[in-house]
Amino acid sequence: MAGQFEHLPLPKINIQLPRRSGGGGFGKKKRDDRETHGRQLLSQISGLTQSVKERKSSFRLDPKLIFKVKLAKDFNLSEDDLTKSGLTLLGREPVANKAIVVFASDEELTEFRSRMENYCGIKTEHKYDYLDAVEALVPLEPQDRLGRLLEIEPLQANEIAALDLELWHTGDRAEMQKYIDQIRQDLQKKSTASAVFKLTDFYLGDYLCVVRIKVNQELLDQLLNEFIVKEIDRRPKAAFETRADYNPSLSELPNVISPSNNCCGILVIDSGVRRGHPLLAPVIGETEVFPDAKREFIKGSADDEADHGTGVAAIAAYGDIEACINKRSFDPTAWIFSARVMNEHNEFDEDLLLENQLEEAILYFINEYPNCKVINISLGNAEQVYQEGRKQLRIAARIDELAYRYQHKNILFVIAAGNSYYYSHRDVRELFRADYPNYLLEPGARIIDPATSAIALTVGSLSLGRGSMTYPTDARRNAVAKISGYPSPFTRTGFGVDGMIKPDLVDFGGDFVLDGDRLAMDNDAAVSIVTFSQNYTSSLFKISSGTSFAAPRVANLGAQLFNKYLDASSNLIRALIAVSAELPREIPSPFQIGSKQSQKQKSAQLEKQLAVYGYGQANTQRAMYSADNYVVLLEDHLEIEVGSFDLFEIPALPSEFLQKKGKRLLSIALAFDPPTRHTRGDSYLGITMEYNFFKGVDRDSVISAYVDAEKAQKTKKTENYSELSVDKLKQKFGSGCVVNLSPGANRRKKGTLQRGRVEISSQATKYDQGSMYLVVSCNRKWVKVEEIPSQRYALVAAVSHSDGEVDLYSRLRNQVRQRLRV
Structure with a gap:
């Protein structure tokens, strides 16, 4: 990052807000097109079995019928149902989101075909409702077998590389040993005086079968088309080979x-x-x-x-x-x-x-x-x-x-x-x-x-x-x-x-x-x-x-x-660390969010990311300093009355920020330290907090929406003030006035450290049209307000652009100074 500057203050105004809470739920869909859908699957079964018969392996490997079962988004298949259908579960294919990889010892798929015929009504012996879960039957493609390290660093022209080849383990060790022997023999036959190809080592266990091979791009392409191949990847690079050598004497320290x-x-x-x-x-x-x-x-x-x-x-x-x-x-x-x-x-x-x-x-x-x-x-x-x-x-x-x-x-x-x-x-x-x-x-x-x-x-x-x-x-x-x-x-x-x-x-x-x-x-x-x-x-x-x-x-x-920050609260330190955190550049495919996934699928993947990574890996530089293209606004030692809300103003973003190509992020982190009680099954936290972020609205309308929520609560006898307030602002300014931060409020508000983030697209509007407003609210769960009337917290907002030439800091600093003077 260019430059190194002190973080900026975040302008604030206090407004009162009644106490509130939230809730929600959803139903489950069922498939109602079984006849049409089942006949489509039968056609796919015929295509899969025919491909095995026509398959000619350059490595003379038995083309096992291994294929991918894509699952419908609202369903799942148990391993027991697969077994009854004549299929063996080999693994879950995360790249395709809800998909599993299966092996069929019966190359005609006799049992599976029979059950599918019953499912779609050709036969009427059984219904087999669980087949609703099958969305499609597709073959594995070469790209499915390419490891991530090879994607990052493909083979170069004329390169003969040592690669790790993993085979789908069918459970039969003797059979797997035959595959290993066949690969070894074929590599030897394909070798020449100028290009030596070979299998140098292997490991065969009860669940895992991996071989070390040395091949060029041509042989790699051939192997990527083999049905029995699960994945081929580069060996990870070893680093710091001199580490063990650095053991200086005391005088050299x-x-x-x-x-x-x-x-x-x-x-x-x-x-x-x-x-x-x-x-x-x-x-x-x-x-x-x-x-x-x-x-x-x-x-x-x-x-x-x-x-x-x-x-x-x-x-x-x-x-x-x-x-x-x-x-x-x-x-x-x-x-x-x-x-x-x-x-x-x-x-x-x-x-x-x-x-x-x-x-x-x-x-x-x-x-x-x-x-x-x-x-x-x-x-x-x-x-x-x-x-x-x-x-x-x-x-x-x-x-x-x-x-x-x-x-x-x-x-x-x-x-x-x-x-x-x-x-x-x-x-x-x-x-x-x-x-x-x-x-x-x-x-x-x-x-x-x-x-x-x-x-x-x-x-x-x-x-x-x-x-x-x-x-x-x-x-x-x-x-x-x-x-x-x-x-x-x-x-x-x-x-x-x-x-x-x-x-x-x-x-x-x-x-x-x-x-x-x-x-x-x-x-x-x-x-x-x-x-x-x-x-x-x-x-x-x-x-x-x-x-x-x-x-x-x-x-x-x-x-x-x-x-x-010598006088910082522990809440500010937590918030600064959280707002600086990023997911690693590379994450395993089961935790990735794909652009073609449905919103429900994306939400499920986000849940996995959060469970494994939390908010990510902290960045020391970003936690401690702002830069030309990265600005942190913060407030510490804040005190909010239980049942009230605070209003914060974030200046409009400069037009250059939105027009310049690159990745634009806006993050907000809230940290507070409430009373807790482990005997409470309804809520471990005695006080909860949450926030909502708005753009393209005026300050008075935001205040009015939250104040009017109290009147609506008395009329409708509900405590969901946040939804009432947000709905009113949407009615007046359109749904685009609410900035949907990730993760959403329902997940964020469960904890005492809450970081929400949005990536601002080039088509986004109203980020540069006047101030934006951040509403922070405090809610009672089981504390007695007369005993604990308020809660302390810290709040941090960060705006960044991937292009270091974007002058974001100086422009936001000038706007913040103007607001603080007012």
Whole structure:
């Protein structure tokens, strides 16, 4: 970004608004054209079976009848129904949204054809209603088999590349071995003296069949047309090969200057830290053992004996350790305080409540050290997986209580989402690769206690996008996610209590390396996170993977923001981080939103994105500074009466912003810290907040619409003030006056951190025709207004253009100054 400027204030006016809430629902459609639709499907069945008979394989591979079943948007097919129809489920094809890939051992599709004839009325033996779910039967195309890395980096002319070829596993290992042998033989026959093609390695398991091949573009094209081929892709590139070599002696270490006395401190609640580490010692404020001064449970000192807290603390202090190594310079941006709460076996004291242990540690440090503003918790209870519809989990509830009780201290909690070993049993670990990333959305992969905390920032994990450095020619050994920004195969996902967006953010935490059926995630430097070693006398650095090491990256950013905004509330820090967050450039196809999808399909895909990524990966530069083409407007320490609304004005956007080609984004982030109660099944939050954004309207009309909502409520006996107000403005100014931010209000308002965003198209209107208005409202759930009459919050708006030449900052700054003077 060009330039680096201070963020701007956001003009505000307070208006009163009655309390309100919302609701809604929808029905399900049924297919009523079975005869016509069924006959179309029968024709498609004939086409599929005929294509198998006519197929001539240049690799002499048996053309198995493998095809794609596209599903209707309101339906699904169970695996049991497929089996009864003579089909075997091979996988779910996310690129086509609702589609599954199936295998038919009967090349005539006899049973499936018979059931379809009954379905459409040719026969009348059974109805087979479940076939309503089948939208179309289509063959797999070569593009369906092309891996993402090959899409990004196609083969060059005359290039012979080592590629990973995965075959559809039919469940018959002997049959799959024949395919492997046939590919090996055919590649040898196609080789010449000047172009050697071969199969160098393979892995055949119960669920996964992968071979390493060396081919050129011509052979790649042939293989992409083979029915049995699932995917062909490049091997991920290994990086940082010199990492293991950088282990300097103590005399060669760069000089580390301790942070200034008023620099923000981060409390790491973990297994302790190794105080003698030469790169960590200069940034340690104080370390202590909790809970027992007598050392009856934790018999040692505050030093890390489990080799976990030291690694977490290093990232909290420095951020990206790998970057520090590369530049041979370590410049800490935070003090580190350490509360050791586990013994050398990473166990908690069985005689004490962890809630009390945490509270004792937190209160000690925030009272003794006013600069201790960020608390990193990279631990959790793997047995306490949050289940949809359940009440809040215990430790998370205590953290929320502490955050509310001591909100005047402005403490930012950052918590790791937790690690999931979904296929933990050796016999099914191949599915970490074969079924990636579908299992991330399974109930067993949901976030754990205390990651469900409503007021904390919960952080999931991303892959660095690297392949295995160990035995790089071994087809058995490969990374699972293997593309930068793809979710780590161990990360846990949302949603949280009452459906709130969790995790809030993601950051780099590493990947799995699967060596056959063995996980080797912490033994491969390329896919792991670099941090400090507890045993620094033998090695200063270590490698590790886990959400534990993603969370302190966000904690470090929080500390940097507190250093910049000395009087900031924790709400402002959360809002700035959220508004800066972006989805990674590359995300797996099951989570992508396609332009040809229906609105309902897009909504479903957005839900998946939010469950895995939250609001995305934070950007330090964008959180801290505005630029010529990126402007942040903010307000902090706001106080709103329960049952009222606040009105904010965002200046009209300059015409150049809309006319210049590029990507235009407008984002709004709201953060608040309400009272909570985990015993309340109706609402965990005692106070909720939400916002709506309008363009092409005048200020008085907005105020009138919300004030009139009170009268409508009394008449209609409804509390849905927001919908009443929005409907009135739509009637007067047209539906285009409401800016539809994503995610929508119904999902956003469930949490205490709400980020909504809209991409402004070149055809958009009224963004440059007068001021726009942002309405923030506060609603009572179960608090008594006489006891808690108001709620504090922070609000941030950001406008950006991808073209760095767009002069957005100076123009908005001048308009903001004029409004503030008025």
